[in-house]
Amino acid sequence: MTAQIIDGKQVAADMRAELKEEVAKLKEQGIVPGLGVILVGEDPASKSYVTAKERTCEDIGIYSDDNRLPEDATQEELMAVVERMNKDPKINGILVQLPLPKHLNEAEVLLAIDPDKDVDGFHPMNVGKMMVGEKAFLPCTPHGVIQLLIRSGVNIEGANVAIVGRSNIVGKPLANMLIQKSKTGNATVTVCHTRTKDLADQTMQADIVIAAAGRPNMVTADMVKEGVVVIDVGVNRVEDATKKSGYRLVGDVDFEAVKEKASLITPVPGGVGPMTITMLMYNTVESAKRAAGLETTN
Ligand code: NDP
Numbered sequence: 001m002t003a004q005i006i007d008g009k010q011v012a013a014d015m016r017a018e019l020k021e022e023v024a025k026l027k028e029q030g031i032v033p034g035l036g037v038i039l040v041g042e043d044p045a046s047k048s049y050v051t052a053k054e055r056t057c058e059d060i061g062i063y064s065d066d067n068r069l070p071e072d073a074t075q076e077e078l079m080a081v082v083e084r085m086n087k088d089p090k091i092n093g094i095l096v097q098l099p100l101p102k103h104l105n106e107a108e109v110l111l112a113i114d115p116d117k118d119v120d121g122f123h124p125m126n127v128g129k130m131m132v133g134e135k136a137f138l139p140c141t142p143h144g145v146i147q148l149l150i151r152s153g154v155n156i157e158g159a160n161v162a163i164v165g166r167s168n169i170v171g172k173p174l175a176n177m178l179i180q181k182s183k184t185g186n187a188t189v190t191v192c193h194t195r196t197k198d199l200a201d202q203t204m205q206a207d208i209v210i211a212a213a214g215r216p217n218m219v220t221a222d223m224v225k226e227g228v229v230v231i232d233v234g235v236n237r238v239e240d241a242t243k244k245s246g247y248r249l250v251g252d253v254d255f256e257a258v259k260e261k262a263s264l265i266t267p268v269p270g271g272v273g274p275m276t277i278t279m280l281m282y283n284t285v286e287s288a289k290r291a292a293g294l295e296t297t298n
Helices: 008-028 044-060 075-087 106-112 124-131 140-151 171-179 199-204 273-291
Strands: 034-040 063-069 093-096 160-164 188-192 208-211 229-232 236-239 247-250
Touching: 008 044, 008 140, 008 273, 034 044, 034 075, 034 273, 044 063, 044 273, 063 075, 075 093, 075 106, 093 273, 124 171, 140 171, 140 229, 140 273, 160 171, 160 199, 171 188, 188 199
Parallel strands: 034 063, 034 093, 160 188, 160 208, 208 229
Antiparallel strands: 236 247
8 A cells, every 4th residue: 555645735725724714804803813923042943933933924814923032031031021922912822932042941931921822732721721621722733733634534533543752742732632532532542652662562553653753764664554544743854965954854754665554644844844833823813713702613
């Protein structure tokens, strides 16, 4: 079997088009969703993520409030920006680009964000709500994975899912979402990590394998069963002398070999990556609807 490729760029583009339409309708009612973005320092990757987020806001019609602080900004300066945005009715979502420079206290900043504007879904209040099955902002990458599955026609209900990775931003929230008693959940989930005794034994039993370990090509063809659905969250730089940059991006899955066994598979790049920003925009629009007293999905 050769897998059908899940085109994350296309799914993200479809969702963005839907959001653009929704934002246009909200604007007719005087509602303009707004995202406050905070970037501290000059990290090139962070700068490019923030630029991409701002561009996407513009494309969808979301107002964006761009705040750039110098590398040596103090905790107080950063907290003051968060506080201002917490109070600003034009801002429905606050995004602090991580990682922050080492001298800043990341946990304190994330806790200071108003949970009603926590569009990254990292605030313990939202994590807790998600866990007990209440409406909450869902973390963007795991939610993007679920959207990719649903929009590719994958039946999550009753499926055996193996997730490789248990981080707070991908593995754990994803496992939580997939076990919810809901139409996007009801899966039987196994969460694997570095202490898992026999990883291949777990992945081999899975109808859906989700790799989020940050280890290039660690999921190989002999670790998955025929017809499996594979979602590769990993983004890893590997040296490549043929590239101008000297490297190329690969996922956690040995794509070329695994695609010969899988029924559906995401590539890297072009799979989960484009979904993450899209889900941030989705949360911002949801937040604006919630602030206006309108019905929301999550
Ligand atoms: P972390 O490093 O925080 O977590 C990695 C997890 O994988 C840990 O739980 C670790 O186990 C587990 N792990 C690592 N190696 C192995 C192994 N050999 N066998 C089994 N488990 C293993 O990573 P993140 O969750 O932040 O990110 C994971 C990947 O996803 C990265 O490549 C990252 O770049 C990518 N990513 C992509 C995003 C996107 O938008 N496409 C967004 C976020 C992340 P243990 O807990 O035991 O250490």
